[in-house]
Amino acid sequence: xxxxxxxxxxxGMRAVAARMVAFYFRAPVxxxxxxxxxxxxxxxxxxxxxxxxxKWNWRMTTPALLVHxxxxxxxxxxxxxxxxxxxxxxxxxxxxxxxYLQSLSNLHEPTSHGNRRTYPxxxxxxxxxxxxIGGSIQAVFAAPFDALQVRFRTQDILEGKxxxxxxxGMHKLHSIGLQGIFAGFTLSLMRDxxxxxxxxxxxxxxxxxxxxxxxxxxxxxxxxxxxxESSTLRHVDEDGRPVIKPHYTVExxxxxxxxxxxxxxxxxxxxxxxxxxxxxxxxxxxxxFQAHQDSKPAHIMRxxxxxxxxxxxxxxxxxxxxxxxxxYLYRDFFMSTVKQVxxxxxxxxxxxLVRRKYALExxxxxxxxxxxxxxxx
Numbered sequence: 206x207x208x209x210x211x212x213x214x215x216x217g218m219r220a221v222a223a224r225m226v227a228f229y230f231r232a233p234v235x236x237x238x239x240x241x242x243x244x245x246x247x248x249x250x251x252x253x254x255x256x257x258x259x260k261w262n263w264r265m266t267t268p269a270l271l272v273h274x275x276x277x278x279x280x281x282x283x284x285x286x287x288x289x290x291x292x293x294x295x296x297x298x299x300x301x302x303x304x305y306l307q308s309l310s311n312l313h314e315p316t317s318h319g320n321r322r323t324y325p326x327x328x329x330x331x332x333x334x335x336x337x338i339g340g341s342i343q344a345v346f347a348a349p350f351d352a353l354q355v356r357f358r359t360q361d362i363l364e365g366k367x368x369x370x371x372x373x374g375m376h377k378l379h380s381i382g383l384q385g386i387f388a389g390f391t392l393s394l395m396r397d398x399x400x401x402x403x404x405x406x407x408x409x410x411x412x413x414x415x416x417x418x419x420x421x422x423x424x425x426x427x428x429x430x431x432x433x434e435s436s437t438l439r440h441v442d443e444d445g446r447p448v449i450k451p452h453y454t455v456e457x458x459x460x461x462x463x464x465x466x467x468x469x470x471x472x473x474x475x476x477x478x479x480x481x482x483x484x485x486x487x488x489x490x491x492x493x494f495q496a497h498q499d500s501k502p503a504h505i506m507r508x509x510x511x512x513x514x515x516x517x518x519x520x521x522x523x524x525x526x527x528x529x530x531x532x533y534l535y536r537d538f539f540m541s542t543v544k545q546v547x548x549x550x551x552x553x554x555x556x557x558l559v560r561r562k563y564a565l566e567x568x569x570x571x572x573x574x575x576x577x578x579x580x581x582x
Contacts, residue, residue, distance in 0.1 A: 241297050241347060242354050244290035247370075248274040248282075250359035285369035286362075293350045300346045305339030305405060326413030333406035340401030344394045351393055352386045353377055355486040388492060388509055389485050396478040400471045408467035416459040420451045468546045476541060477534035484523070485516040 248270040249255045255265060263269060274282050310317035312335055313327040327335075353374055367373035378386065492512055520533070527533035 336402035336405035340398035404471035411463035
């Protein structure tokens with residue numbers, strides 16, 4: 206009796222765990238944007254190898270940085286200095302994914318069904334629009350965290366001005382006020398909305414339309430006898446039509462290609478806007494000080510407006526020195542993209558495979574072509 210009860214409880218726990226994993230892995234794209242807030246800034250500031258500007262070694266890896274920080278600061282370092290940025294990144298990513306998915310469901314009715322596979326897939330214009338909406342909503346919710354990130358100085362914590370990241374966040378947000386939080390928001394809105402739109406449209410187009418077009422053409426070029434002899438033959442239906450199941454590695458390959466292409470395409474938009482935004486953010490502390498000196502909202506907003514004009518003039522000078530706008534805006538583009546592509550692509554393919562294992566059951570999708578059917582599971 207007791208053993209049966211334990212087995213029932215264990216089965217229940219496995220079912221709950223499977224449902225939780227299925228919920229998290231239903232759409233893998235949500236977890237693969239680069240973290241917006243740097244959670245290792247303080248850990249680098251107190252690491253002697255980083256401060257000595259030594260050659261790269263294993264002591265500069267993320268685990269080593271965290272181990273050294275815990276040894277010197279104690280275990281409270283994790284909840285006080287690391288968890289706030291991690292939670293902020295998780296929140297921002299969740300907002301983007303949720304807004305994109307809800308927008309896509311409203312724009313494309315088959316997506317709203319919540320099946321493991323959406324067929325027919327949403328067109329590129331639809332995913333672009335949904336990404337544009339999702340990125341815009343993300344920019345609004347990310348504004349306070351961006352304001353904290355650009356004003357953060359590790360020296361302030363090292364000198365004891367702020368005890369923890371929690372203390373820094375509350376004090377700084379109260380200090381800069383609403384106008385400081387949304388300073389530079391126009392650039393953030395352009396970067397996030399256009400970047401997300403290009404990312405999602407590229408990713409979904411290659412992952413879905415590209416994959417379906419490939420398997421349709423690949424198997425469509427074969428004769429009936431070749432299909433019947435193929436190792437991918439699933440069965441022959443009542444009408445004598447071969448039912449083909451594509452090789453299991455084809456779709457992950459397209460997923461990998463989609464992740465690489467989406468990362469590069471979004472970087473083409475976000476990288477130059479980030480260059481301009483960095484120039485603009487360098488002047489925010491001076492604007493914060495001027496805002497405290499002048500309490501009239503109209504004057505404060507005028508200063509922030511003219512700050513954009515000054516940013517453009519400064520960027521124009523930098524572009525002239527660099528030899529043109531293209532060279533200036535896309536400097537270090539290759540290395541920045543190389544750092545992002547592997548994690549995005551590898552993460553997407555692993556999450557997709559796990560997602561399929563734990564995904565909710567749904568009806569199989571069949572693509573009917575002349576002389577054969579393609580079964581998608």
